[in-house]
Amino acid sequence: MNWDQLYADRAKLMKTSEIREFFKLTEQPEIMSFAGGFPSVDFFPMEKVAEVMSSLIEEEGRYALQYGPTEGNVELRGYLAEKMTREGIAAGLDNILITNGSQQGMDLLAKVFLNPGDMVIVEEPGYVGGLGAIRNYQGERLPVPLDADGLRTDLLAARLRKLKKEGRQPKFAYIVPNFQNPTGICMSLARRRELLALAQKYNFLIIEDNPYGEIRFEGEPLPSIKSLDTEGRVIYLGSFSKTFIPGIRVGWLVADEPLVQKLACAKQATDLCSNSLGQRVAYRFASCGYIDAHVNTLSERYKFKRDLMLSCMEKHFPAGVTWTVPQGGFFIWVTLPEGMNARDLLLKAIDRKVAYVDGAGFYVNGNGKNTARFAFSEACPEKIARGIAILGQLMHEEMAKFLKTA
Numbered sequence: 217m218n219w220d221q222l223y224a225d226r227a228k229l230m231k232t233s234e235i236r237e238f239f240k241l242t243e244q245p246e247i248m249s250f251a252g253g254f255p256s257v258d259f260f261p262m263e264k265v266a267e268v269m270s271s272l273i274e275e276e277g278r279y280a281l282q283y284g285p286t287e288g289n290v291e292l293r294g295y296l297a298e299k300m301t302r303e304g305i306a307a308g309l310d311n312i313l314i315t316n317g318s319q320q321g322m323d324l325l326a327k328v329f330l331n332p333g334d335m336v337i338v339e340e341p342g343y344v345g346g347l348g349a350i351r352n353y354q355g356e357r358l359p360v361p362l363d364a365d366g367l368r369t370d371l372l373a374a375r376l377r378k379l380k381k382e383g384r385q386p387k388f389a390y391i392v393p394n395f396q397n398p399t400g401i402c403m404s405l406a407r408r409r410e411l412l413a414l415a416q417k418y419n420f421l422i423i424e425d426n427p428y429g430e431i432r433f434e435g436e437p438l439p440s441i442k443s444l445d446t447e448g449r450v451i452y453l454g455s456f457s458k459t460f461i462p463g464i465r466v467g468w469l470v471a472d473e474p475l476v477q478k479l480a481c482a483k484q485a486t487d488l489c490s491n492s493l494g495q496r497v498a499y500r501f502a503s504c505g506y507i508d509a510h511v512n513t514l515s516e517r518y519k520f521k522r523d524l525m526l527s528c529m530e531k532h533f534p535a536g537v538t539w540t541v542p543q544g545g546f547f548i549w550v551t552l553p554e555g556m557n558a559r560d561l562l563l564k565a566i567d568r569k570v571a572y573v574d575g576a577g578f579y580v581n582g583n584g585k586n587t588a589r590f591a592f593s594e595a596c597p598e599k600i601a602r603g604i605a606i607l608g609q610l611m612h613e614e615m616a617k618f619l620k621t622a
């Protein structure tokens with residue numbers, strides 16, 4: 217069969233993320249990998265999950281193992297409506313859609329909103345899963361660079377003015393405001409307000425994806441963009457993947473009721489409903505306050521890993537290499553001197569059994585060749601210390617060669 221000839225136009229654009237393919241290489245046990253942005257398995261409450269699962273099956277097995285409503289388990293939705301309201305996002309039951317991870321929320325939004333060629337504002341660099349969902353529905357990604365305060369709203373304003381003259385406007389902006397994947401950057405309050413003002417002026421929606429916001433090491437939490445929104449223009453995506461466990465695949469979306477209904481129609485054709493068992497597990501852990509307490513412990517434990525990785529970078533990386541200092545989340549973003557290639561360095565690093573992800577895959581147009589993402593979330597402290605030291609040595613060697621030829 218000539219499959220390529222048979223695919224729909226949109227399917228021709230679908231491709232596996234180069235970054236995810238690369239993970240397979242780096243997941244070998246002997247590699248000291250900072251590539252995958254996974255949570256640490258050491259932080260999963262294994263015994264407690266086994267205990268809760270077992271009593272769940274005993275007590276409510278007939279529901280937990282059955283199909284459920286497309287919108288999600290009503291108790292979990294109620295819990296999330298209250299949680300969101302506590303966090304400044306006024307929400308009732310009908311504003312909450314449970315999704316199969318927040319990734320599904322992104323996919324459903326792209327499915328429901330994008331016609332081929334519709335424009336979407338994205339962060340540059342940006343989260344590959346979000347970029348991929350937009351591409352798969354034939355959206356045109358409009359990358360806007362970040363600085364230490366997040367999306368450059370001044371550059372966005374200029375782009376929007378130009379687009380308006382051409383009679384074009386974006387459908388939505390896809391933003392990860394807290395401890396962004398891949399840079400670890402947090403969008404400042406002023407930028408949040410500016411983005412919202414631009415969205416109002418130029419009439420586009422904002423998708424606020426916030427899987428890392430609660431994993432904060434220091435500083436005060438900033439208001440979500442959705443909490444500043446008075447028009448229902450912002451759609452919020454949440455997830456239990458980083459604050460609890462990703463294997464249950466439970467995330468949620470907060471939006472105006474008509475949109476939740478439309479998304480539920482789209483979801484019905486996708487998977488009928490999210491994982492009933494996983495939702496009940498999430499509800500049991502969330503409703504008794506376990507997850508809130510767990511998040512505090514997680515933040516302390518991830519902070520330890522961040523501090524360790526930062527101090528090792530400080531000690532071993534050569535002058536000319538810079539990096540972000542994230543106040544939460546899983547990632548540090550490293551920048552090599554202009555002209556140095558992070559992919560070439562990576563291939564040499566893998567020979568020495570160390571891995572990270574080079575940054576170009578997070579850019580829409582293959583820019584960022586001198587950048588790289590380092591996840592401190594997954595590796596154990598020993599691997600962080602040893603891996604960064606080995607990499608520092610390699611960087612010194614490569615830097616000496618680079619400076620000679622530059």
Ligand SMILES: Cc1ncc(COP(=O)(O)O)c(C=O)c1O
Pocket residue numbers: 253316317318319320343345392397425427454455456457462466467
């Ligand atoms: C920014 C961002 N959004 C969404 C996701 C997907 O999370 P979930 O497991 O909730 O689908 C990830 C996972 O790494 C992420 O980094």
